[in-house]
Amino acid sequence: MLGKLGKAVLRRRPPQPVRRRAIDSDDSAQPGDLTTASSYAFRRNRTLTGSLLSEISSPSEHRADLKSPRVQAHTLRYRRRKLVLRLFVLLAGIAGLAWILYQSVVSPSVTLVGVDSPPTEATRRYEKTIQDYLAARPFERLRALIDVKSLVDYLQHDCPEVQSVEPTIAFAGFGRAKFSIVVRHPVVSWQAGATLVFVDSSGAAFYRNVPESPVVQVIDRTGVQATTNKVLVSNRFLEFVGKVVGYFSAQKYTVSSVILPEGTTRQIEVKLEGVGYPVRMSIDRAAASQVEDAVRAIRYCAEHSVDPTYLDVRVSRRAFYK
Incomplete structure (x- = not known):
């Protein structure tokens, strides 16, 4: 009688839980199986936050461990916008650098307007004078920033035969600019x-x-x-x-x-x-x-x-x- 009663008590006792263990990755697991995904694997002293359901929102769900499809779509959209912004900034920087190289004046080139065969000595003298002017004003090394009126005054101080300089300074190659000078007749x-x-x-x-x-x-x-x-x-x-x-x-x-x-x-x-x-x-x-x-x-x-x-x-x- 007691033996049967003892067996009944043993049968009613709930089963013991399985000892905790880390879940190893299984190559045969399906991509959508969350029980085998390494991102959801059990780790000691870690709390899994978030929710897998789009209908249930959780605090800081964008930084949670469990993300719903809606949150995942938002995260991907945010990353895509960030990559596009970085690409735009990179392209803008490249375009700005190319513009600076296009506008830069390292060595000037002079052409005399209305003179069929300009003397080489005069051309070299004007080029040296312009180079001295740009050396004293480094910010005007860009063609768009050159003060033509100030340049004419500087030229006329040493070369009074210069009447004017054309306001449009042409591109003559990277680092070179062509100055069209009008001399007095x-x-x-x-x-x-x-x-x-x-x-x-x-x-x-x-x-x-x-x-x-x-x-x-x-x-x-x-x-x-x-x-x-x-x-x-x-x-x-x-x-x-x-x-x-x-x-x-x-x-x-x-x-x-x-x-x-x-x-x-x-x-x-x-x-x-x-x-x-x-x-x-x-x-x-x-x-x-x-x-x-x-x-x-x-x-x-x-x-x-x-x-x-x-x-x-x-x-x-x-x-x-x-």
């Missing part, structure tokens, strides 16, 4: 002592005839040494002579010579091609007004068959002839 030349001075139509004086243009020579008959006469060597006098030649050229008259008459240093005599008499002018009056009065007087003499010895336009709105 002289209209008058004058020997002031041992120095040969050239003047363009705007009245600017310089000392190099780079384009080798034909010029009108000033004939000095004053008998005064140019080096000691402050009137003749002044910029005002040179500017006046250059503007007179330029204004006559604009009126379709070509100046053949400019004479400084004897006994005076404040007036000139201008001889024109096709006009048989000189025109007397004064440097104390505006060149444009005198040229305008002279043109009107020349046309009047031609219409009325007047052949004077000279034409004087030194007085405003008056023209005297003899």
Whole structure:
């Protein structure tokens, strides 16, 4: 009786749990079998967080061990956006580096506008001057940052024959840039002592005839040494002579010579091609007004068959002839 009762008690006792052990990876396990996945394997002193159901949300589910398909899709989308952003930043950096290489100016190249065969010496001189300018301003080593006005002022300080620089600086290869320089075309030349001075139509004086243009020579008959006469060597006098030649050229008259008459240093005599008499002018009056009065007087003499010895336009709105 007791033996049967003891057997019944033993049968009612619940079975003992299986000893805990690590789950080894099984090659035959299916990819979707969560019981054999290494990411869900039991580890001592570890708590598995998260949920496998999309309907059940858990705190910090994006950093949980168990992730639902919805959370996994969100994680993949976040990683994809992060990779795209990194790729965009990388491409932007490459494009910026290529732009810097495209804009950089290591060695300048100079071309002279309107000059068929520019002298090599002049070209090298301008290239060296531009290189000195860029060396003093390293931030302007990029073509887009070059201050053209400041560059022109720097060039004209040592090379007054430079008139301007084209605002568009062309690409001439990586590290090279082509600067198009416009030089002055002289209209008058004058020997002031041992120095040969050239003047363009705007009245600017310089000392190099780079384009080798034909010029009108000033004939000095004053008998005064140019080096000691402050009137003749002044910029005002040179500017006046250059503007007179330029204004006559604009009126379709070509100046053949400019004479400084004897006994005076404040007036000139201008001889024109096709006009048989000189025109007397004064440097104390505006060149444009005198040229305008002279043109009107020349046309009047031609219409009325007047052949004077000279034409004087030194007085405003008056023209005297003899």
